[in-house]
Amino acid sequence: MPLLEIERLEVSYGRIRAVQGVSLTVEAGQIATVIGPNGAGKTSMLSAVMGLCPARGRVAYDGMDLRDMDVEERVERGLCLVPERRELFGEMSVADNLLLGSFPRRPARAVIDRGLEEVFARFPRLKERRTQRADTLSGGERQMLALGRALMSKPRLLMLDEPSLGLAPIVVREIFVIIAALREAGVSILLVEQNARAALQTADVGFVLETGELVSQGPAAALLDDPRLIATYLGGAEPLPIPVRSKSSTHSIVDMS
Amino acid sequence: MDLDIATLLMVDGITTGAVYVLLAIGMVLIFTVTRVIFVPFGDIAVYAALTLSALEAKHAPGTAALVAAVAAVATLMEVTSLLRHGKARAVPRALAFYLALPLAVSGTVWAASGTDWPMPVRIALAIVAVLPLAPLLDRIVFRPVADASVLLLMIIAVALHFALAGIGLLCFGAEGVRTQPLTEAALTFGDVLVSGQTALIVVAAASFSLLLFLFFNHTLTGKALHATAVNRLGARLVAIRPERAGTIAYLIGSLLAAISGVLIAPVTTIFYDSGFLLGLFAFVGAIIGGLTNYPGTALGALLVGLLGSYASFFSSSFKEVIVFAALVPVLLWRSIATTHSEEEIEE
Numbered sequence: 001m002p003l004l005e006i007e008r009l010e011v012s013y014g015r016i017r018a019v020q021g022v023s024l025t026v027e028a029g030q031i032a033t034v035i036g037p038n039g040a041g042k043t044s045m046l047s048a049v050m051g052l053c054p055a056r057g058r059v060a061y062d063g064m065d066l067r068d069m070d071v072e073e074r075v076e077r078g079l080c081l082v083p084e085r086r087e088l089f090g091e092m093s094v095a096d097n098l099l100l101g102s103f104p105r106r107p108a109r110a111v112i113d114r115g116l117e118e119v120f121a122r123f124p125r126l127k128e129r130r131t132q133r134a135d136t137l138s139g140g141e142r143q144m145l146a147l148g149r150a151l152m153s154k155p156r157l158l159m160l161d162e163p164s165l166g167l168a169p170i171v172v173r174e175i176f177v178i179i180a181a182l183r184e185a186g187v188s189i190l191l192v193e194q195n196a197r198a199a200l201q202t203a204d205v206g207f208v209l210e211t212g213e214l215v216s217q218g219p220a221a222a223l224l225d226d227p228r229l230i231a232t233y234l235g236g237a238e239p240l241p242i243p244v245r246s247k248s249s250t251h252s253i254v255d256m257s
Numbered sequence: 258m259d260l261d262i263a264t265l266l267m268v269d270g271i272t273t274g275a276v277y278v279l280l281a282i283g284m285v286l287i288f289t290v291t292r293v294i295f296v297p298f299g300d301i302a303v304y305a306a307l308t309l310s311a312l313e314a315k316h317a318p319g320t321a322a323l324v325a326a327v328a329a330v331a332t333l334m335e336v337t338s339l340l341r342h343g344k345a346r347a348v349p350r351a352l353a354f355y356l357a358l359p360l361a362v363s364g365t366v367w368a369a370s371g372t373d374w375p376m377p378v379r380i381a382l383a384i385v386a387v388l389p390l391a392p393l394l395d396r397i398v399f400r401p402v403a404d405a406s407v408l409l410l411m412i413i414a415v416a417l418h419f420a421l422a423g424i425g426l427l428c429f430g431a432e433g434v435r436t437q438p439l440t441e442a443a444l445t446f447g448d449v450l451v452s453g454q455t456a457l458i459v460v461a462a463a464s465f466s467l468l469l470f471l472f473f474n475h476t477l478t479g480k481a482l483h484a485t486a487v488n489r490l491g492a493r494l495v496a497i498r499p500e501r502a503g504t505i506a507y508l509i510g511s512l513l514a515a516i517s518g519v520l521i522a523p524v525t526t527i528f529y530d531s532g533f534l535l536g537l538f539a540f541v542g543a544i545i546g547g548l549t550n551y552p553g554t555a556l557g558a559l560l561v562g563l564l565g566s567y568a569s570f571f572s573s574s575f576k577e578v579i580v581f582a583a584l585v586p587v588l589l590w591r592s593i594a595t596t597h598s599e600e601e602i603e604e
Contacts, residue, residue: 050494052490052493068342068343068344070498071493071494071496072493072496072497072498073496075493075494075495075496076496080494081494083490083494087488087490087491087494088488088491089483089484089487089488089491089492090487090488091487092480092483092484092487096480096484099477099480100477100480100481100484100492100495100497101495103477103481103495103496103497104495104496106477149495153495153496
């Protein structure tokens with residue numbers, strides 16, 4: 001049974017149809033990535049899966065239909081979103097942000113402390129900054145804190161929206177190394193990225209979204225060799241990790257940003 | 258004005274200021290968590306005072322019936338909304354929370370009203386009696402429009418205040434009340450005589466502020482409330498339900514309001530409509546503190562108390578005018594000095 005099953009998902013904002021009949025599945029233990037240009041509907045898709053915006057179609061997580069479940073209940077069941085804007089608690093300390101990450105399971109103090117140690121082991125930088133306010137962190141540290149806060153809830157499926165956005169290349173590499181390590185720790189990941197090359201190099205399977213529709217899918221390694229994708233998203237043979245936003249293709253790409 | 262009078266006014270100002278501190282902190286708490294400027298906050302304090310007075314007179318306080326009625330409406334709304342969203346399994350919990358719990362409270366208060374209880378029990382009853390009101394009113398009035406603008410929420414809150422003042426007249430009558438003094442003791446500091454009542458008000462304000470501080474800094478629930486105030490979406494993503502956080506904020510806020518109501522009832526005559534000015538003064542204190550900052554709010558509320566005290570000595574008919582006029586320079590200074598940092602912390 002797949003961990004996440006999306007069937008004919010549709011999301012509309014007024015007359016704009018952001019996601020149009022997308023179906024995809026994420027198997028347990030996998031990293032699946034959804035790539036595509038700005039405005040392709042990637043973030044809308046994640047919002048719909050999380051229950052943050054109204055949508056049509058069917059979303060099943062761990063065999064459960066999510067229709068009547070509110071956002072908070074999805075989080076309590078291990079479905080966790082790290083949004084593009086991170087949504088940290090700016091005026092609270094790093095340690096408090098992480099502590100609140102454990103809120104969905106409201107565990108005993110000892111369990112929280114163990115979780116904190118695990119997160120600090122994974123992100124030593126956060127340990128150094130534990131008493132600092134979250135809004136004083138650098139972009140990369142904020143992303144680490146957002147990941148750490150998500151990990152505190154012991155998620156089964158972690159959905160990451162543009163984790164590399166706005167980060168320096170060296171930090172991007174660090175983030176992708178961490179994402180790969182999370183799979184080893186048994187967390188399944190749905191990764192939404194514009195940095196297509198880095199995402200496909202990290203993921204097991206990939207989906208390509210264009211103007212709200214799924215145009216291509218397959219094993220990540222195969223997509224990396226797809227001549228059309230190379231031309232459109234992978235920017236020829238450019239090395240990692242330059243974000244690719246090429247629009248010079250034969251395919252029409254609507255940029256709504 | 259000689260030094261004696263100045264000291265006397267200062268003691269008086271600190272005392273009223275301390276009451277405003279409790280009220281203002283409650284207002285800030287409710288505002289930051291729910292974005293509602295809860296104008297009827299003073300009414301909650303007044304309801305507690307009037308309930309205490311009714312209990313002293315061995316009448317059944319109107320609050321008991323009011324809570325029962327409000328609970329019935331809130332339950333109806335909650336259950337309907339749950340059923341419409343296909344969440345029948347959440348109904349028993351809603352019944353317990355919105356109906357059984359408030360009814361238990363109002364039943365207890367109603368049953369206890371005929372008997373001659375010692376003062377601490379009466380006070381506890383009066384405080385508990387008004388606690389369910391704000392959370393239930395939140396469910397009825399504010400939750401259906403939770404995503405509305407701060408302005409709309411405030412307009413609704415003003416309307417709610419007038420409704421509550423009217424209901425107060427209906428439940429408690431038009432007569433002013435003054436409850437029995439909490440203590441007859443008097444303390445002297447040098448030449449200054451301070452009544453036990455005054456000392457009690459200041460100590461209560463200080464200790465409840467401290468308790469609140471500890472609650473926010475050392476409990477997961479307190480931090481969850483703070484998190485909701487800082488970032489609602491972020492809070493939802495760690496499974497903190499903003500509605501539930503709002504309910505807790507209303508409960509704690511009502512507790513502070515009820516305590517301040519019980520504290521001032523022996524020193525001031527309270528009418529059914531005294532809540533408006535009480536709430537407004539506290540609100541001015543909260544604005545001086547910027548509406549989001551607790552220490553600033555406490556200082557602002559103390560300042561309002563002192564200002565009001567001196568103002569009423571020089572010209573008692575202009576007391577309100579002077580206090581509200583003080584708001585103008587504060588607002589001017591704030592609009593010049595603030596670099597709008599609250600919203601723009603994201604990268």
